[in-house]
Amino acid sequence: MSTYVLVAEDNRKQADLIRRYLVHDGHEVTVVHGGETALEEATRRPPDLLVLDWMLPGLDGLEICRRLRSAGDLPILMLTARSAEDDLLQGLDLGADDYMTKPFRPRELVARVRTLLRRSRQTARPASADSPFPAAPSAAVDREVLTVGPLTVNAIRHQVFIGDRPVNCTPGEFRILCAMAASPDRVFTRSQLLNYLTDHGRTVSQRTVDVHILNLRKKIEISPRRPQHLVTVHGIGYKLASGDHGA
Incomplete structure (x- = not known):
């Protein structure tokens, strides 16, 4: 079953690279480049997962994460050029499920998206004998x-x-x-x-x-x-x- 991934990244070249890798992995993908647009799109059509850049114009990734997390359990993968411990703690504290620091490998991003989606599906249904988790x-x-x-x-x-x-x-x-x-x-x-x-x-x-x-x-x-x-x-x-x- 195809999953819907929303990518919020203001760097258009990087956003297109992420989109192409995710589409190749079988996901339906929408790309937005601004904070307000990301929040509107996530509200209008809730995705199965959000790839969210920290430094978006308008609303930044932290504010978007805060607002979306208060409304539900949407899996969020945060992208950031910041690697300071306090910054990473802040992102996770606001509800991001995982983070990647830039620059990153697109194949690793795809792997993390798969993992977060599997975890999300596991949380949504009772555990079974063939659970993919340890x-x-x-x-x-x-x-x-x-x-x-x-x-x-x-x-x-x-x-x-x-x-x-x-x-x-x-x-x-x-x-x-x-x-x-x-x-x-x-x-x-x-x-x-x-x-x-x-x-x-x-x-x-x-x-x-x-x-x-x-x-x-x-x-x-x-x-x-x-x-x-x-x-x-x-x-x-x-x-x-x-x-x-x-x-």
Whole structure:
């Protein structure tokens, strides 16, 4: 079945390159070059996925992401020439599902689009025996309510709480929390956590995992610089500590 992808990119040469690669991969594609036009088109005909440039004229990509995310769960792949940690955190915090820094390889963009679309379809239907996702994420979802210390994750309702306080998570952050809450105190390597963000360990960089972890700490820790729940195990990866303090 053909999927509809909206590409919002003001660089016309780059936009056309993205369009040609996506069309060759079997997608129906519409290209727009301005922020207001992107928001209007996404509202008029909601796409299956949005490829969104950060620096659009008029409304920028962050504002578009904020408005669209408040209205639904449209998968968003953010394109940016900015690579500073705070910038990437801001984009993911507003609801982007993944990001690519420019310059990028068109074939990798196509692979990430495929991955996000598969994840979107998986979220929209019950898990099945032939699920394209690794076994561990599915196992995490099998347990509806996961509780680790003050953290509660409702895998079916897509809800997260610290004590009584609700925590708003992006889809990527939520998948990581589900996996870690299902195995408290287990140490996950970055490569293992990649499996919860993509079907393979290749189409999303390990840097994306670090950004998700940093962003989650801002949301669930009293002091993100001294995490007590989502802690680093130096030289290995991360774990969700079951006690009051991380190791």
